[in-house]
Amino acid sequence: MDIVPPTPPAPPPQPEPLKQLSDIYQTHCHWMTRALALAAKAGAAGEVPVGAVLIANQQVIAEAANRRERDQDPTAHAEILALRAAGMQRQNWRLSDCTLYVTLEPCPMCAGSLVLARLGQLVYGADDPKAGAVRSVLNLLDGPSSNHRLPVLPGVLEAACRDQLQQWFSRRRHATQTNCPSPTKGP
Numbered sequence: 001m002d003i004v005p006p007t008p009p010a011p012p013p014q015p016e017p018l019k020q021l022s023d024i025y026q027t028h029c030h031w032m033t034r035a036l037a038l039a040a041k042a043g044a045a046g047e048v049p050v051g052a053v054l055i056a057n058q059q060v061i062a063e064a065a066n067r068r069e070r071d072q073d074p075t076a077h078a079e080i081l082a083l084r085a086a087g088m089q090r091q092n093w094r095l096s097d098c099t100l101y102v103t104l105e106p107c108p109m110c111a112g113s114l115v116l117a118r119l120g121q122l123v124y125g126a127d128d129p130k131a132g133a134v135r136s137v138l139n140l141l142d143g144p145s146s147n148h149r150l151p152v153l154p155g156v157l158e159a160a161c162r163d164q165l166q167q168w169f170s171r172r173r174h175a176t177q178t179n180c181p182s183p184t185k186g187p
């Protein structure tokens with residue numbers, strides 16, 4: 001007589017609201033991964049690695065990475081370039097139906113621009129303790145100069161975003177030390 005092993009019980013179905021939350025978070029991670037890839041390319045080109053992707057209806061409207069060094073433009077941050085490209089493409093500066101994914105907390109210039117664009121939602125990865133204008137140093141979005149409120153989700157793929165920046169700065173420090181030995185050390 002064959003012994004039929006008992007079938008393991010099926011896992012309990014996920015409650016629907018939890019499943020929906022999990023799907024939403026997976027979507028955030030998907031777009032942030034794309035922003036991380038843009039940032040990595042910029043980092044390889046000598047820029048501080050920051051990438052941004054602008055989404056509407058689950059489609060990419062515009063994407064960009066930091067180009068400050070390549071363009072010698074102090075305003076060529078990833079967020080600004082993505083907002084400009086989206087406005088040009090849609091012939092409309094209002095982006096209230098869009099979500100911006102960016103790997104680093106926006107600086108004062110970029111946070112102000114998100115308000116001006118009437119952005120629908122901001123999702124970012126790592127906090128910027130030196131220049132973050134969403135919650136780390138300033139909160140421009142909720143400040144008295146802001147005439148637009150937008151939901152913010154910080155910390156999506158936070159570790160990956162932070163590691164990318166830290167590794168880039170660490171490599172650059174190492175390269176600088178290798179290229180410019182301290183005069184006290186001698187030849």
Ligand SMILES: [Zn+2]
Pocket residue numbers: 077079106107108109110111
């Ligand atoms: Zn910025």
